[in-house]
Amino acid sequence: MYNSIVLVKQVPDTTNISGQVMKEDGTVNRSKLPAIFNFEDRVALEFALQVKDRCGGKVIAVTMGPPRASDVLRECLYMGADEAYLITDRKFAGADTLATSYVLSEAIKKIGSADLIFAGRQAIDGDTAQVGPQTAEKLGIPQITYVEEILDISERTVRVKKKIDGGYEILESQLPVLLTVLKDAAEPRPFSAKRLMAYKGAKSLLELEKLAEGNSLLYTDKLVYEYKNRSLFIPTLTAEDLHIDVARCGIKGSPTKVYEVESVVLTGSKPMRFENSKAGMLSLVDMLMEDRILG
């Protein structure tokens, strides 16, 4: 039996950017983009579920994000996660990878011990690939990034295949360990129809508060009690719950500043033509080698 925690993130869907979501200055209006489950995090969840299928144990999904991030947590439940935690607080807003990994590591300590922590390699909105590794650092546990496959897991050791340039490495680590996984490493399972129907009404504390605000007959405490009883409560952790140093959270705790965003368009200065022949091809190869594009 191995317990896993999976770090997941809700990201703007940048795969289909239409005219409506482009602002006049050419930047993307994020609020107009549909929010989706970061794909590599789905693969991470699939890894955790496969470990559970093989060896038993529990899978807990965790996300830090705004209230609407509970959408991805519900999707984690549809796929097979046993529990899902929402880490949310206005104080967490604007966090860079340092502040995010600090909050996540504190949340993991609070949630409890995990043998394996999984995360996607990176999220499609920031592409930093930092949060997983930094979380491992803060927890003081080993990490293996770019994992393609779990080869074996026995006793307190895991053996994995890690992708490297031009090949792979086989690495072994003691548990607990944090693994970040690649997009093609596994095909995430579809939502289970039964779980989808069972958990479609799962709600976080914030969603229940909103429900209670809109109806004078409802009280948050009662709702939480009722949703917990029906296993439909998504536990919610705030800065207060985590007893953490708020100076290290959110925008305050984030030394990373985006200085400028530039759209770089690569264009050839002088187009060249090569003969459609063996000689032409060889001269193209020569030229590419000279420019150190090849070789």
Next chain:
Amino acid sequence: MPNYFLDNPDILFHFNTFDLKEVVAITEDDYTQSREFSYAPTQYEDAMGNYRKVLEVVGDLAGNFIAPRAAGVDHEGATFANGRVTYAEGTRKNLRQLSQADLMGMILPRKYGGLNFPFTIYMMTVEMLSRADASLMNIFGLQDIGDTIRKFGNEGQRMEFLPKISSGEHTGAMALTEPDAGSDLQAVKLHAYQNEQGAWFLRGMKRFITNGNAQVLLVLARSEPGTKDGRGLSLFVCHHDKTVKIRRIENKLGIHGSPTCELQFNDTPAQLVGSRRFGLIKYVLDLMYRARMGVSAQALGISQAAYEEALKYARERRQFGKAIADIPVISNMLIDMRVTLESNRSLFYSTTQCVDVKEKLEDKIEKMKGEGKSVAEETARLKHITKVANLLTPLSKYMLAECSNRITYDALQIHGGTGYMKEFHVEQLARDARITNIYEGTSQLQIVAASGGVINDVLGEMFEAKEKREYKGGLTRLANHLKEIRRLFLDSLKYVVDKKDTGFQDVAAKDLVEMYGSLYTGYLLLDEAEIEPRKVFIANRYIVTALAQARRNAEAIRGELFGDLLHASKILQ
């Protein structure tokens, strides 16, 4: 990221207009099941919300996972070696995902691991999966043999076979046909016998068995020695153990992902399902409703795929300085295809809802009888709805399968020379469609099955009522066309009946069934046109075409087109 549920406005239109209140209330035991199962709905809106969410999952699986694998499945096909069948890699992945999504027992009760969904929602799933990969339907769609075991088997059999079907661990097959018993199932010979302890065994051959490699086999066998007809046949269920040999699989024109097996039963232990002698005349007939609808859904899915291919190609392909879609002859073909497709869908989902009501009423009556309640009212309703279902089921199968052949034919035609090449998907669709009007009863047999209801005018009262009502302004003309079709039908029917020539009647049945079918479909489209303005176009082209066609049908009958049948031997010499 195409989602075959969300990208298809016509499917959404039908989903949004479904009326399954009665069906869901019965199958959910008035929503009391929600006390026992966390995933059971608490009320009708909740149920419909569930179905929608699950259909979205199906649409995603179909569009983004199954469709991209279809060409590979067609190319690789199911293979046979050393007595074992292996599915194509894509098929295996498809089945694994469908099992993970809990979709392998959609209409089976929750108690046996199923989703307890209405038949109609299951059929919508089959339509979308068939659009992605028609051959997958032949495996996926066999989950409903589980429903035959549920209905007619005993509790021990249900517990033994159903949970593993629901989980996807086992698939099923219907072993009905034999070398000398294809369309004519009364001629089935496979021998069922009992030992001294009363245990049953099967011995003999079955041929053309779709998914015959399945772990659970429903087998039609002759249990009454000395009998020659359907009344000597019983239905059995057995595990595919080592006594069942797969002798070969067929090399087919299409649906390559679906293995078609020849099976040899060598004293295979089996269990009787229900009562002896009712195998064909009750259980197989019941199973046929769902099997025929499954093939109709398959045909519809293929039609949708072919139409999409044709439209996409016609918009991209430029000739004579413009997209060929803008050439009137081509756009006319595309409109014909679209109108056929949408009218097919209307007929199809009207039929699935009718079958749903029939099946749920049967369950309800069984239950009420068990509680000692009076069932007179329900029985009378069931009697009528069964007649309608008996008409609509073969009618749908006939219409949808024939139309699927027409649509794939036209879709290939629009592609021109490229359509004939393997590189384009449309040739696969044309091959896959070709089986739909052959198996689960050929089109000719569907006409025979539908003709009883047509000759007895079982929808007569419904048509009378429709003729009396007023339609919105612009639709009056179309309503009058339908009245005209009905007049032509009744005249032709009288002519055929008065003639008292069974040979003539058998041949003329095709024209009568077509007229009756277009009349029913025409009214469905007229009703749709009242609530959705775009559907006026569909109703218009469909009904105007149907009137022209009905005139042709009537002329064929009254003009004694079939008079030369008497001279067949001379003409064909």
